[in-house]
Amino acid sequence: MNPIHIALPKGRLGERVYERFERAGYGCPAIREESRRLIFENGETGVSFFWVKPSDVAIYVERGAADLGVAGSDILQEYAPDVYELLDLGLGRCRMCVAGKPDFRDDTARPLRVATKFPKIARAYYSSLSREIDVIRLGGSIELAPLLGLSDVIVDIVETGNTLRANGLVVIEPVLEISARLIANQAAYKFKNEAVAALCRALERAGNGAG
Amino acid sequence: MKLKPEILNRGEAVSLALRELYHSYGYRTYRMSKFEPYDLYAQNRSFVAGENLLTFTDTNGRLMALKPDVTLSIIKHYRGGQQKVCYTESVYRDTGSAREFREILQTGLECIGEVGLYEQCEVLTLAAESLGRISDEFILDVASVGLVAGLLAATDAGGETKEALCGLVREKNAHTVRSLCAARGIAQETARVWEALASLYGGAQTLLPTLQGLCLNREMERACGELSQLCSALGAGQKPVRVNIDCSIIRDLRYYNGLVFKGYVPGVHDAILSGGRYDNLVKKLGKQAGAIGFAVYLDRLEELEGGERRPDADVLLCYGGAAPEAALEAARALRAQGMSVRVQKAPDEGRYGRVIQL
Numbered sequence: 001m002n003p004i005h006i007a008l009p010k011g012r013l014g015e016r017v018y019e020r021f022e023r024a025g026y027g028c029p030a031i032r033e034e035s036r037r038l039i040f041e042n043g044e045t046g047v048s049f050f051w052v053k054p055s056d057v058a059i060y061v062e063r064g065a066a067d068l069g070v071a072g073s074d075i076l077q078e079y080a081p082d083v084y085e086l087l088d089l090g091l092g093r094c095r096m097c098v099a100g101k102p103d104f105r106d107d108t109a110r111p112l113r114v115a116t117k118f119p120k121i122a123r124a125y126y127s128s129l130s131r132e133i134d135v136i137r138l139g140g141s142i143e144l145a146p147l148l149g150l151s152d153v154i155v156d157i158v159e160t161g162n163t164l165r166a167n168g169l170v171v172i173e174p175v176l177e178i179s180a181r182l183i184a185n186q187a188a189y190k191f192k193n194e195a196v197a198a199l200c201r202a203l204e205r206a207g208n209g210a211g
Numbered sequence: 212m213k214l215k216p217e218i219l220n221r222g223e224a225v226s227l228a229l230r231e232l233y234h235s236y237g238y239r240t241y242r243m244s245k246f247e248p249y250d251l252y253a254q255n256r257s258f259v260a261g262e263n264l265l266t267f268t269d270t271n272g273r274l275m276a277l278k279p280d281v282t283l284s285i286i287k288h289y290r291g292g293q294q295k296v297c298y299t300e301s302v303y304r305d306t307g308s309a310r311e312f313r314e315i316l317q318t319g320l321e322c323i324g325e326v327g328l329y330e331q332c333e334v335l336t337l338a339a340e341s342l343g344r345i346s347d348e349f350i351l352d353v354a355s356v357g358l359v360a361g362l363l364a365a366t367d368a369g370g371e372t373k374e375a376l377c378g379l380v381r382e383k384n385a386h387t388v389r390s391l392c393a394a395r396g397i398a399q400e401t402a403r404v405w406e407a408l409a410s411l412y413g414g415a416q417t418l419l420p421t422l423q424g425l426c427l428n429r430e431m432e433r434a435c436g437e438l439s440q441l442c443s444a445l446g447a448g449q450k451p452v453r454v455n456i457d458c459s460i461i462r463d464l465r466y467y468n469g470l471v472f473k474g475y476v477p478g479v480h481d482a483i484l485s486g487g488r489y490d491n492l493v494k495k496l497g498k499q500a501g502a503i504g505f506a507v508y509l510d511r512l513e514e515l516e517g518g519e520r521r522p523d524a525d526v527l528l529c530y531g532g533a534a535p536e537a538a539l540e541a542a543r544a545l546r547a548q549g550m551s552v553r554v555q556k557a558p559d560e561g562r563y564g565r566v567i568q569l
């Protein structure tokens with residue numbers, strides 16, 4: 001039988017996600033060994049894993065290079081890939097928030113300048129409030145923008161809030177709850193339906209009572 | 212005229228095989244213009260996939276668009292009676308995430324006029340046979356937009372919430388359906404049905420009874436009844452057509468009504484066939500008729516190419532210092548034996564069955 005190809009996000013979240021697969025009975029011992037291999041297959045459980053950049057997982061899955069993948073709901077909202085979202089794994093929980101200087105006051109006489117890595121999410125959020133914004137798309141170090149007067153606020157992911165605090169910024173309002181989601185390629189979901197459904201059930205069971 | 216099959220690429224071969232299939236059911240080839248007045252598409256923007264159109268100004272100052280869709284043109288030219296047509300046409304669309312215009316080759320058919328159980332069965336049978344011409348293994352998923360229309364009517368919520376629920380069902384995102392319904396205070400009985408539509412998938416025989424148990428009103432019952440009739444008619448006879456039920460196929464209710472379907476073959480990452488019943492679109496264009504049809508996206512067949520690389524020619528004939536007459540004659544003799552022969556002065560990096568030096 002054809003194995004299920006699974007794209008995992010590189011990094012800390014990916015490792016916790018892999019542990020969930022392992023607990024669900026879909027482990028792949030070779031993945032724990034130090035090696036330069038990129039693809040790990042377990043013939044017994046019928047799955048193969050590979051690590052990719054977190055923001056690329058959805059692309060691999062949408063294009064069918066991976067049957068399943070795990071991506072943050074922030075990436076899914078921002079890029080809106082044409083995939084099925086099958087499970088909320090409840091891992092990697094954090095929030096997308098609006099943040100700014102403690103003395104920030106929204107000057108409604110002009111568009112709000114918003115610096116972010118997530119322009120689509122920012123636009124959708126402010127459009128739901130009928131607030132006109134000027135999106136400033138940045139690739140990183142978003143916290144700098146309000147400090148240097150580049151933007152009024154930022155829309156960014158907040159995990160512990162330490163980076164914000166260290167830079168004298170505060171959360172103004174939450175935008176979106178984020179967690180890791182199991183996504184599936186549409187055609188693979190059909191052709192490997194029984195195996196995918198069994199894997200989903202096992203992941204759900206393994207997730208009950210665990211974080 | 213005789214052609215060697217290997218001269219065709221997969222897209223060409225499939226397109227000819229499908230035309231043969233559609234002609235055998237009495238569908239007539241329909242050839243249309245590459246462009247139409249912009250207004251036709253602008254008024255039905257959300258029927259045509261993608262927001263942007265490739266436009267230009269005609270010599271008489273009229274704004275025209277390269278056709279992004281075939282169905283609208285076919286309906287426009289519909290003159291009454293029973294029309295059964297098939298086509299192979301390029302359409303020009305801005306595609307998904309890349310936001311670039313692409314030329315997409317599609318083939319398909321439309322049946323306009325009387326559309327009853329027979330016509331729906333015929334079109335679904337043709338969809339299944341089309342998939343069968345592309346691959347031995349395939350999946351044909353069906354649903355009825357009537358189910359969603361009924362469920363929307365039974366749901367006490369604002370337009371934005373309803374739109375969000377439809378989007379989540381399309382993603383099979385049952386867990387977010389559950390949390391959204393709870394957050395918006397949607398009745399538990401209704402929420403349960405939304406969640407089921409997002410998660411149910413499988414063979415028609417096993418799923419239809421479950422679906423029947425989920426109906427909340429007459430409209431849903433009618434849609435379910437139609438699906439049952441269709442599935443049992445298709446399942447009868449010597450060559451039954453097997454379909455799966457996939458309620459996540461939701462289309463715009465302003466255009467579609469009743470049956471909708473999608474087809475998949477292994478190795479292609481998205482649906483290669485898509486179709487449905489679109490009486491509402493015909494009405495919107497001011498005509499009275501039923502209509503059903505589907506398109507096969509031939510460009511997606513490119514995903515199946517690759518792997519096997521055919522040689523550039525069976526024989527490379529290098530004439531070096533020999534006289535042109537000798538090269539012409541030698542090549543003619545080889546071609547007469549059925550071989551493809553490429554002639555040039557010296558060998559190169561190409562792939563050839565064998566190389567002959569004159």
